[in-house]
Amino acid sequence: xxxxxxxxxxxxxxxxxxxxxxxxxxxxxPILGSLGVSLxxxxxxxxxxxxxxxxxADLVVDPIFWLSLKVxxxxxxxxxxxxxxxxxxxxxxxxxxxxxxxxxxxxxxLPAVVSGVAVALLWLWVFNPxxxxxxxxxxxxxxxxxxxxxxxxxxxxxxxxxxxxxxGGGIVxxxxxxxxxxxxxxxxxxxxxxxxxxRFWNVTVPLMTPVLFFQLxxxxxxxxxxxxxxxxLTNGGPANATMVYVLYLYLNGFSFLKMGYAAALGWILFLLxxxxxxxxxxxSSRWVYYEAGExxxx
Numbered sequence: 001x002x003x004x005x006x007x008x009x010x011x012x013x014x015x016x017x018x019x020x021x022x023x024x025x026x027x028x029x030p031i032l033g034s035l036g037v038s039l040x041x042x043x044x045x046x047x048x049x050x051x052x053x054x055x056x057a058d059l060v061v062d063p064i065f066w067l068s069l070k071v072x073x074x075x076x077x078x079x080x081x082x083x084x085x086x087x088x089x090x091x092x093x094x095x096x097x098x099x100x101x102x103x104x105x106x107x108x109x110l111p112a113v114v115s116g117v118a119v120a121l122l123w124l125w126v127f128n129p130x131x132x133x134x135x136x137x138x139x140x141x142x143x144x145x146x147x148x149x150x151x152x153x154x155x156x157x158x159x160x161x162x163x164x165x166x167x168g169g170g171i172v173x174x175x176x177x178x179x180x181x182x183x184x185x186x187x188x189x190x191x192x193x194x195x196x197x198x199r200f201w202n203v204t205v206p207l208m209t210p211v212l213f214f215q216l217x218x219x220x221x222x223x224x225x226x227x228x229x230x231x232x233l234t235n236g237g238p239a240n241a242t243m244v245y246v247l248y249l250y251l252n253g254f255s256f257l258k259m260g261y262a263a264a265l266g267w268i269l270f271l272l273x274x275x276x277x278x279x280x281x282x283x284s285s286r287w288v289y290y291e292a293g294e295x296x297x298x
Contacts, residue, residue: 034263034266034267035263035267037259037260037263038055038056038260038263038264038266038267039051039052039053039055039260040260041054041055041258041260042259042260043257043258043259044257044259045257048259048260051260055260055261055263055264056264056268058261059261059264059265059268064240064243064248065248065265067240067243068240068243068244068245068247068248069245069272071156071240071241071242071243071244071245072223072224072226072244072245072246074156075156075159075160075163075223075226075244076220076223076224078160079160079163079164079219079223079226080216080219080220080223082160082164083163083164083167083170083215083219084170084212084215084216084219086164086167087167087168087170087171087174087215088174088208088212090108090167090168090171090174091170091171091174091175091178092174092178092204094108094171094175095175095178095179105171105175108168108171109168109169109171109172110168111165111166111167111168112166112167112168112169114166116228116229116232117228117232119162119165119166119229120162120228120229120232120233121232123158123162123165123229123233124149124232124233127148127149127158128148129145129146129147129148129150130145132148134146134148135148149233149234150238151238152238152239152241153241155234155237155238155241155242156241156242159226159229159230159233159234159242162229162233163223163226163229170215170219173211173214173215174208174211174215176211177207177208177210177211178204178208181203181204181207181208185203185207186199186203189202189203206289207289207291209287209288209289210288210289210290212288213280213284213288216280217277217280220273220276220277220280221273221277224245224246224269224272224273225246225269226244226246227244227246227247227250230242230243230244230247231247231250235247236248236251245265245269246269248265249262249265249266249269250262252265
């Protein structure tokens with residue numbers, strides 16, 4: 001390297017040094033530290049006691065661990081596709097040339113910036129079995145009131161519905177993707193006689209697959225980490241019907257004072273999310289279309 005190149009490299013490292021230091025101290029360091037904690041029995045009130053892989057062995061025979069994993073997988077499998085479909089559908093509507101479209105975009109985005117606890121308390125009133133708006137709406141169709149958050153059958157579906165509240169955050173990304181599609185492709189398809197449905201399926205959807213893939217990965221990771229709504233609304237009940245994984249991790253660490261066990265739960269969650277992410281990237285080559293890559297291939 002020349003003197004000028006070394007100076008440029010040094011200046012670059014100095015510019016990113018605050019971020020690097022922050023990452024090592026507050027992200028990378030704690031992550032590695034949690035791996036060490038997962039090998040101990042630590043109650044926070046006494047020094048940690050090294051026990052090796054016992055916490056991981058205990059997970060295998062812990063029925064609540066498997067139950068929380070099952071609840072989280074069900075939540076993810078239902079919530080993520082619904083969130084993607086609803087967000088994409090709303091973005092298609094908000095991409096039309098209609099009056100006050102900027103106002104409507106703002107209205108649909110606002111829920112994404114509202115405090116999670118405030119939203120949870122709002123939905124607690126909506127799903128009140130006696131006075132809630134949800135049961136009043138069902139009564140209009142002659143449907144008997146549901147227990148919702150107090151029912152082992154309906155508590156998890158209620159949390160899935162609540163999770164769709166902040167779908168407006170993804171609308172911004174969908175809109176960016178839709179507005180990046182060249183209009184000449186739609187014009188060419190229309191000249192060829194393609195109907196609106198065919199233009200949507202053969203032009204819009206393929207060119208939006210990178211955005212859909214991104215939303216799938218982000219939504220899946222976010223669903224695995226769902227915590228606020230179950231914690232505020234049900235605390236895992238009734239009868240552990242909404243005991244999601246991160247809530248169980250939190251309870252072990254800060255309610256049961258089993259920090260080593262909680263750290264082991266955290267690493268299992270990390271490995272599971274990593275495995276599903278790798279699987280998603282592996283399958284993406286079969287359904288995600290990158291226009292730039294296709295052009296280079298030609």
